[in-house]
Amino acid sequence: xxxxxxxxxxxxxxxxxxxxxxxxxxxxxxxxxxxxxxxxxxxxxxxxxxxxxxxxxxxxxxxxxxxxxxxxxxxxxxxxxxxxxxxxxxxxxxxxxxxxxxxxxxxxxxxxxxxxxxxxxxxxxxxxxxxxxxxxxxxxxxxxxxxxxxxxxxxxxxxxxxxxxxxxxxxxxxxxxxxxxxxxxxxx
Amino acid sequence: xxxxxxxxxxxxxxxxxxxxxxxxxxxxxxxxxxxxxxxxxxxxxxxxxxxxxxxxxxxxxxxxxxxxxxxxxxxxxxxxxxxxxxxxxxxxxxxxxxxxxxxxxxxxxxxxxxxxxxxxxxxxxxxxxxxxxxxx
Numbered sequence: 001x002x003x004x005x006x007x008x009x010x011x012x013x014x015x016x017x018x019x020x021x022x023x024x025x026x027x028x029x030x031x032x033x034x035x036x037x038x039x040x041x042x043x044x045x046x047x048x049x050x051x052x053x054x055x056x057x058x059x060x061x062x063x064x065x066x067x068x069x070x071x072x073x074x075x076x077x078x079x080x081x082x083x084x085x086x087x088x089x090x091x092x093x094x095x096x097x098x099x100x101x102x103x104x105x106x107x108x109x110x111x112x113x114x115x116x117x118x119x120x121x122x123x124x125x126x127x128x129x130x131x132x133x134x135x136x137x138x139x140x141x142x143x144x145x146x147x148x149x150x151x152x153x154x155x156x157x158x159x160x161x162x163x164x165x166x167x168x169x170x171x172x173x174x175x176x177x178x179x180x181x182x183x184x185x186x187x188x
Numbered sequence: 189x190x191x192x193x194x195x196x197x198x199x200x201x202x203x204x205x206x207x208x209x210x211x212x213x214x215x216x217x218x219x220x221x222x223x224x225x226x227x228x229x230x231x232x233x234x235x236x237x238x239x240x241x242x243x244x245x246x247x248x249x250x251x252x253x254x255x256x257x258x259x260x261x262x263x264x265x266x267x268x269x270x271x272x273x274x275x276x277x278x279x280x281x282x283x284x285x286x287x288x289x290x291x292x293x294x295x296x297x298x299x300x301x302x303x304x305x306x307x308x309x310x311x312x313x314x315x316x317x318x319x320x321x322x323x324x
Binding site for chain 1: 192193195196197198199200201202203204205206209210211212213214216217218220
């Protein structure tokens with residue numbers, strides 16, 4: 001069962017807090033795409049992303065008592081997923097250059113009905129995002145996957161809002177430059 | 189060509205997780221539940237446990253002991269003050285009674301003195317009149 005409406009999430013949350021495993025399953029199903037995608041776009045490794053997602057939800061189960069509302073739950077999951085991914089990223093190779101990025105074993109496709117118009121460009125972009133430094137990478141993922149505002153990213157990542165702005169500007173400049181370099185004649 | 193931001197939005201769209209992710213999470217929770225309490229139990233006990241652990245902190249214990257000493261000293265001081273005030277009240281009442289008695293006695297004595305004076309002045313006036321008539 002999928003709980004889309006916020007009231008449904010609130011209901012599932014309160015039932016989970018009373019120890020209902022089915023309701024907790026509903027909460028997991030509702031937010032798994034967000035948590036998994038955050039980890040996947042950051043780590044570029046499906047197995048690791050799945051592990052991160054599982055740990056985030058286990059962590060949520062242990063901390064259900066501290067969750068106040070559906071909005072807080074979403075914020076909490078984003079925050080924990082973000083920090084867990086950064087931790088896992090730290091344990092991975094310190095830095096990936098564009099040439100080092102392997103092609104994913106399973107193609108990473110979006111959830112929605114309509115796929116991106118240019119799959120090759122999308123894949124290249126994901127690879128370029130993965131080549132960014134950890135903090136910048138997470139800012140980009142939060143901004144363009146979750147469509148968060150600057151202040152929301154600052155809250156999730158616990159950094160000043162000005163750092164978010166400058167980080168995003170720098171990242172976009174780097175991405176533009178690298179994309180131009182690798183696309184050659186393709187103008188962005 | 190779309191701007192880079194739009195391309196990034198499309199490239200970083202949410203990805204479908206493995207279909208059995210939720211089941212695996214629930215299975216892991218089932219394993220951990222044997223060793224950890226359920227969230228509802230955590231909710232029930234956490235408030236008491238938090239209070240107990242807070243009370244058990246050395247700083248809090250010292251603060252509580254100091255507060256109890258202060259309360260005890262306060263009770264003793266207030267008790268003494270009350271006893272002194274009661275004694276003072278009793279003494280005042282005694283003094284009032286004594287003053288009332290003394291005042292009554294003084295009034296009686298004053299009246300007696302006035303009466304004697306009046307009698308003596310009357311006798312003296314009679315004697316004077318008798319002497320005047322004798323001289324004439």
